[in-house]
Amino acid sequence: MSSAQTTTGADAGAPVVINHERLADFIAEIFRYTGCSDAEAGRIGRSLVGANLAGHDSHGVIRSALYVELLANGVQLADQEIKVLIDSGSLLLLDGQYGMGQTVGPAAVGLGIERCSELGTAVVGLRNAGHLGRIGEYAEMAAAGGLVSVHLVNVANSRLVAPFGSKARRMGTNPCAYGAPVAGRRPVIHDFATSVVAEGKAMVALHGGPPVPANALVSADGEITGDPRVLYSFSEGRRPNSMDGPGALRAMGEHKGSGISVMCELLAGALTGTGTAGPRRVRFANGMLSVYVDPAQIDAAVGETDDGYNGIAADYLDWFYEADAIDSSQPVKLPGDVEHERRQHRMANGITLPAETWESICGGARAAGVAPETITAALHNS
CATH class of the missing domain: 1.10.1530.10 (Malate/L-lactate/L-sulpholactate dehydrogenase, four-helix barrel)
Structure with a gap:
């Protein structure tokens, strides 16, 4: 060698x-x-x-x-099954029992898709899940079944993000994902963290990847910075620890993103019983509140045909793409377009x-x- x-x-x-x-x-x-x-x-x-x-x-x-x-x-924990705590038809509360997110997350979404396809709508709370990964994956699952969906997530015992106007950690990165299928097209999938960047992007930057924006973090002294090191503590022989670094991530969109993150703490964390970033919880877990709607059942109920959900949505998307770009080399894109392009490139290369x-x-x-x-x-x- x-x-x-x-x-x-x-x-x-x-x-x-x-x-x-x-x-x-x-x-x-x-x-x-x-x-x-x-x-x-x-x-x-x-x-x-x-x-x-x-x-x-x-x-x-x-x-x-x-x-x-x-x-x-x-x-x-490996190979856990979800436990049904509440089943009242269109409302389900599930316990992930600290199982891997890639197991309990899809299982919960599968139940939501099944129940929504039957009843027209479903609300599914998932508590005590392991790290659920990319939340857009779950919106894609629902869209593949023809369903509109919204997914709000929090991270119990994860204090990474400072609220608007603060330098103290009070929230997780709390991602949201929205999915809207449109017949004959790729679904529109909007998937984002409620911090300027996800913690993982700071980790990627720390490990030699692309830098984060210059306004992504705040130091212990209140300085706005793009240095990912302020988020982490470092000790010999251990992975950098994001949980007790001196600084914090910043909420996206100033007060608006900060407010969305608070709602994730309340709806995905408190409402599901997972817990929040606050002082009550000591064990890491994800909570997720998902809402599913079947547009076909709405169309059928109101007698819509060609001008139903798919027709109206397609007309809007066509009109959206016609928007004049500020830079002609950078055409307007819908949520999910960039991800599609990257997927095609990386699968090939x-x-x-x-x-x-x-x-x-x-x-x-x-x-x-x-x-x-x-x-x-x-x-x-x-």
């Missing part, structure tokens, strides 16, 4: 380009070593890589080392990971007990 190569098989400091299918297989292999079943490990691999394909690197494979740690510490991100993944693999030759082969066989 040359001095320019690491034990992971990558040139020191050089980005790693890897085929998405091979990367998903490697991530799945890591989680087989943590005690996850083959089925769950496969779901985790596909979900994390799916986030990278969509360009949401903050919720992609960079999370794998964290997941390994959470499983090792018993914060998240591979996923590029900064060297530090790849080393983080390999560190998680080593911690899980994956053999060195398996780690090296993951890259060389891509």
Whole structure:
């Protein structure tokens, strides 16, 4: 091995380009070593890589080392099933029992889709879920079933974001996702954190990825900054810890984004019983409140045909795209267009990971007990 190569098989400091299918297989292999079943490990691999394909690197494979740690510490549990606490027809309250988000999240969404398809609407609260990953994935699931959906998420015991006008942590990054299917078109999917950037984007920047905006964070002294280091504490031999760094992420959209984040704490956290970023909770978990509506049943009830939901929506989207762009080389885009373009590009050309991100993944693999030759082969066989 040359001095320019690491034990992971990558040139020191050089980005790693890897085929998405091979990367998903490697991530799945890591989680087989943590005690996850083959089925769950496969779901985790596909979900994390799916986030990278969509360009949401903050919720992609960079999370794998964290997941390994959470499983090792018993914060998240392998192969849990959702428990139904309330079932009153269109209202469901489910307990994820601290299972992996890539298992309990899709299970909860599947129940919501099934109930909405039957009744026309459904409201599903999911409490005590492991990290749910990219929330847009769940809006995409509902849209594939022809359903409109809204998903609000909070993170119990996660204090990362300062409210508008503050430098003190009082909220999680609290993502939201909206999905609207339109017949004959890609669904419109709007998926975003309520902070200027997701914590994972700060982590990606910390590990050699693209920088975050200059207004994304606030230091302990109240300075607005783009330096991701203010979010983390550092100790020898441990992964940077975002939970007790000196600074904070900032809420997006000033007071408006701060307000949306508060509503996520109340509706996804307090209402589901998961808990909030506040002082009452000590165990990490995601809460999610999802609302599903079947537009076909609305059209049928009011007698709409060609001018129903799909026709009205299609007319609007056509008109939206006709908006004159300020820069003709940058046409107007709908939510989800950029993700679609990135997915097509990365599926064709591979996923590029900064060297530090790849080393983080390999560190998680080593911690899980994956053999060195398996780690090296993951890259060389891509």
